[in-house]
Amino acid sequence: MACLFRRAHVVTCAGPPDDPLGVIADGALLTDGDRVAWVGPGADAHAAAGALGLVVDDQVDLGGRLLTPGLVDCHTHAVFAGDRAHEFALRAAGASYQAIAAAGGGIVATTGPTRAASIAQLTALTLARLERARGFGTTTIEVKTGYDLTVAGELRLLDVIAAAAAATPIAVVPTLLCHLVPAERRADRDAYVRALCEALVPQARGRATSVDVYCDDGAFTLAETRAILVAARAAGLAVRAHVGQFADLGGAELVAELGGLSIDHVEQIGPAGIAAAAAAGTVAVMLPGACVQLRLPVPPVAALRAAGVPMAIATDLNPGSSLTENLPLQMWLATTHYAMTVAEAWLGVTRHAARALGLADRGVLAPGARADLCAWDAAHPAEVPYHYGAQRPSLVAIAGQRVELAPVA
Numbered sequence: 001m002a003c004l005f006r007r008a009h010v011v012t013c014a015g016p017p018d019d020p021l022g023v024i025a026d027g028a029l030l031t032d033g034d035r036v037a038w039v040g041p042g043a044d045a046h047a048a049a050g051a052l053g054l055v056v057d058d059q060v061d062l063g064g065r066l067l068t069p070g071l072v073d074c075h076t077h078a079v080f081a082g083d084r085a086h087e088f089a090l091r092a093a094g095a096s097y098q099a100i101a102a103a104g105g106g107i108v109a110t111t112g113p114t115r116a117a118s119i120a121q122l123t124a125l126t127l128a129r130l131e132r133a134r135g136f137g138t139t140t141i142e143v144k145t146g147y148d149l150t151v152a153g154e155l156r157l158l159d160v161i162a163a164a165a166a167a168t169p170i171a172v173v174p175t176l177l178c179h180l181v182p183a184e185r186r187a188d189r190d191a192y193v194r195a196l197c198e199a200l201v202p203q204a205r206g207r208a209t210s211v212d213v214y215c216d217d218g219a220f221t222l223a224e225t226r227a228i229l230v231a232a233r234a235a236g237l238a239v240r241a242h243v244g245q246f247a248d249l250g251g252a253e254l255v256a257e258l259g260g261l262s263i264d265h266v267e268q269i270g271p272a273g274i275a276a277a278a279a280a281g282t283v284a285v286m287l288p289g290a291c292v293q294l295r296l297p298v299p300p301v302a303a304l305r306a307a308g309v310p311m312a313i314a315t316d317l318n319p320g321s322s323l324t325e326n327l328p329l330q331m332w333l334a335t336t337h338y339a340m341t342v343a344e345a346w347l348g349v350t351r352h353a354a355r356a357l358g359l360a361d362r363g364v365l366a367p368g369a370r371a372d373l374c375a376w377d378a379a380h381p382a383e384v385p386y387h388y389g390a391q392r393p394s395l396v397a398i399a400g401q402r403v404e405l406a407p408v409a
């Protein structure tokens, strides 16, 4: 089953360093089943199909629209019950995230409703969020556990992620998140961390692809993070960490030392952490929605860029600091608030986000890549972040299957 997408302004996100978006004006793209078979100038499309032995049995005329890779949201906490709208109101009135957490709010305020919800309820809530994400162009999404905080409960949340993944066309990447030490275990936190390392992490093998640790003030210490991530590596799982949202504990250096995939947040990261990430090829995941909402300082984007650290951008979808499935809106925040370029914003939600998940077959439009595509009613890549809050793709294809097509205006 071959499909020709023609009259497209193709943003391959697969270009060289001096032209990373690799835009092909008047371009075309051929899919063969769930893969991209060819991308190039529109005038060459039929000859390319012939050379590849493809019979084009479907065509989509994009009328000059932008055609991009499907978006990759590489950092979400999409499995939870309840809401924390009252905390949003408290912060709007001036309360800090830490003050709210100290008063019993924050992550633990989501733990109760999440533990009380059934697998079916949590799956339905998660699927509704994935559907909204798809409407904004997300075709691959990372989903973390982290709101139960018990060994059995965190495994149950991995079951929820698997159930949601089986019921959506979006590709779901499951992550086990060690989020913080629950109040009832703070008196014996060493035993709690041991249980995570010896009971939880080994059982996540085959059910999660990576282990994430929240390494920050109020969450896990650097030594605890090391113990959990070393256990993850021993279990054959990839590693990543939330680092430097509030304080630089040295988490970036640790993740780089362990060959980890990503360091996420990085509002607080020093020259040593940046150098370590650059040397290891670890992706820095920007979460500007949470940064703005918590009124945190901006990450050192210029230093990360100068060091050559790949930068991704994600929603951080969660009930406390960033309740959104809108990845294009994060591109606007990244370009306006973080001073990232439009090209960096696009790579941040495509090629670099895929790299943060260890996925080499997506985030670019190139032969052999998964045929995850978005078409946008836009003629230039800048238009997507520019029209912030309103931009949605008019067409989404996931693994070659078109899942949404609005009428052409």
Ligand SMILES: [Zn+2]
Residues within 6 Å of the ligand: 075, 077, 242, 316
């Ligand atoms: Zn997070």
